[in-house]
Amino acid sequence: MSDDVKLSKVEAIKTDSIYLHGGLDKEMSSEGGAVSDEAYELLKFHGSYFGFDRDTATERKKAGLEKEWEFMVRMKAPGGRITAKQYLGLDSICEKYANGTLRITTRETFQFHCIIKQNMKKHIAAINELLLTTLGGCGDVVRNVMTSPAPKKDKLHLKLVEDANAISEFTLPKTSAYHEIWLDGENMARNPSNEDYEPLYGKVYLPRKFKISVSVPEDNSMDALTHDLAIIQIWEAGELLGYNLLLGGGLGMTHNKPETYPRLATPIAFIEPDRLLDGVAAVVKLHRDYGDRSNRKHARLKYVVEENGIEWTRSKLEELYGEKMQDARPMGQFKVVDHMGWHEQGDGKWYLGVPVSSGRIIDRGDEKIRTGLREVVAKYGVDLVLTADQNIILCDIAQTDKQEIVDDLKSFGIKLVEDITPVYRNMLACVALPTCGKALADAERIKLPVLEEVEQVMEKHGILDEEIAIRVAGCPNGCSRPYVGDIGIVGRMPGHYAMFIGGDFEGTRLNTKILDRVPQENIKEVLDILFAKYKAEKEEGEGFGDFADRAGIAGLAQLVESNLGDKYKWAKAA
Incomplete structure (x- = not known):
């Protein structure tokens, strides 16, 4: 860039930090639950976002109380690969230092929520004791490197994992700040003019x-x-x-x-x-x-x-x-x-893909996902893979253990692929409220209620068996990749969403916005109109996104407006 361009505030913070040290060590050991703006930016590189519980903030302010400050921590797991020992350790860490849940991200790794400042150092150190890291989990660097989750033992899949690991290691920041701050590492000499300290990124990173x-x-x-x-x-x-x-x-x-x-x-x-x-x-x-x-x-x-x-x-x-x-x-x-269900690995063993709604490993009602996975992993010693669609794969399963593992999982109420619809299987949602500071609306918390309504509308039109990818995001940053799904539902303001259609199931075409501020309770009405048209005019084997692209997205938007425009102000084609 030209030297005349005024750099953003974050660029100055990175420069002054001397390779991500800044004042993090002092701030993270200080009293109170909050951190400075400088620390907020630098913490990202160390794998953490700082924020607060957005559900309680207003009431606490009225009561004259401080916000409930908290941190999210995201680790790295190239290609989503996790050993059984690591998984059991992470399960223990989330109980001890976070909110008792593990969350699979759409980038094949785990993140932890609701960590207080006083637990941050212990939390990150515990992750490193498992030979994992949070360095570069966030920030202006290369994030978690992704690849196929299939744990197959053929030449192609082994090479994919080898390459993902090599790239991850190569692009990992070289600064000593991480080890000094979180792992009590030696305070190494710092030379702010030494570009070779970060040979790939330089002193201001990306x-x-x-x-x-x-x-x-x-x-x-x-x-x-x-x-x-x-x-x-x-x-x-x-x-x-x-x-x-x-x-x-x-x-x-x-x-x-x-x-x-x-x-x-x-x-x-x-x-x-x-x-x-x-x-x-x-x-x-x-x-x-x-x-x-x-x-x-x-x-x-x-x-x-x-x-x-x-x-x-x-x-x-x-x-x-x-x-x-x-x-x-x-x-x-x-x-x-589709990596859910049973698949052969190619070495005489099997892997089992287990669906996890929104990637949240939690005991929810009768479905004890966290307890069940912990028991199965401990009992059979199976390694795991985290997938880009927020599900989990159990690897290296012997033929003789297959039925017993299924029985064990179902004894905890865990749904397997045969227990869910294709749209359940292909619906993603980001975290959003109350822990994400970027969120404009809910995503994870509305996924299951919206899914139930979508399934009802699809069943009404006889298309419940169709493969339709729906992605729900709480803001336009798009962590759940809403712009490449058949249908994207993107937070616009609390309780309201922009709707996009016309992407393809294969992820090679962007979708297009048709409506801007649809109330959550009206999403089903929009889909009722679109699915009726799809059922009546789709070609053999044609997915919903492909149909929308062929039929004309502008025309479908007008169809919704002609049916709902007189009834609702929001039902105007975008």
Whole structure:
């Protein structure tokens, strides 16, 4: 960027922190539950967001009480891989230091909620004792690296996991601040002018967060095209030829700010197998050097690619890579694989995908998910994989244990894939209220009530067996990836949502907004109209998003308005 551009406040905080140290050590050991704005920004790099319980804030203010301050902690687990020992340890940590739940994120990892400041150091240290880390779980660095969750033992899947681990290790921040603050590490010499201290990121790190996935077209269950860098392995006759690099995906936007928008990654180049980390470094540095550091809402790599064009992007990338790059190779059709239920691993053992509503591992009513998973993992010693659709996979199961594991899970009321509808299976929701400071409306807390209404409407129209992906987000930042689902429901204000339709189930097409402020209780009325049209006019095997795209999204929006516009002010086509 030009030296004349006024940098954002966060850029100054990063610069002054001397590689993420700042005053965190003193602040986190001080009295009280809150932290400064500087600490709020730096904590992200260490894997934590600071906030407060938004449900109780107003009443406490009226009573003259301080807000209920709390922290969220997010760890890293490349490809979602967790050992049995680690899982049992994390289950204990969430009970001891957090709110007694584990939450699977849409990036194949865990986060913990409602941690008080006095427990933060113990919480993070306990995670590290399990040989896991929270460093880079949030912040302006490469986040958790995603890949196929399938724990298959064939050459392709083993290579996917190998690459995800290598990229994660390569992009992990090198600062000593994390170990000094949380793990009582040695206070290493700090030299703010030494760029080699963070050879990949530099002293100010990236302009914004950076997301990477490594996958194959045959399994796009992690929505690869929504990443800043989507690495697609190219195989032929059982051999890895190399990698396509697709740049500039990202979903965050701001309502009524057209200069912000979701975007899917674009194929830019192909690299040889032995240059993977060189390619990753070049793309990360492209963002580092050319990303917008003046406006954080315009700071993602997608804006660099979109506004400068493909040729410019390729040229700058080649400069950073050190040589000319090949054109991206042809890729097969992207598909979404369902990893729920039983699947063979390829080594004589099996894996079982277990659905977890909104990724929240909690004992809820008759469904004792947390207790049941803990008992099964402890009894059978199975490793686990966390999936991008907020579910969990139990791995390495012997044929002789299959039925007993099913019986054990069902004894705790845990639903398996045969117990739920396809729309239940394919509905995601972010955390939102009351713990997310960005949320404009509920998401996780309304998922099951909205799902029940959706199922009723689908059953009414005879389409309950259709695969329809619905994503609910509490704000337009889009953590539940609402802009690539068949239907996106995005928080607009408390109790009201913007509705989007026309994405495809495979995650290769963005959807389009049709309505802006739909009250939660009226979502079912909108879907009733749309599903009736879908049932009447869909082609054989056509998904809802594909139908909406073919039929014309503007026309469907007008259809809703013509049916509901006289009754509701909000029912005006967007």
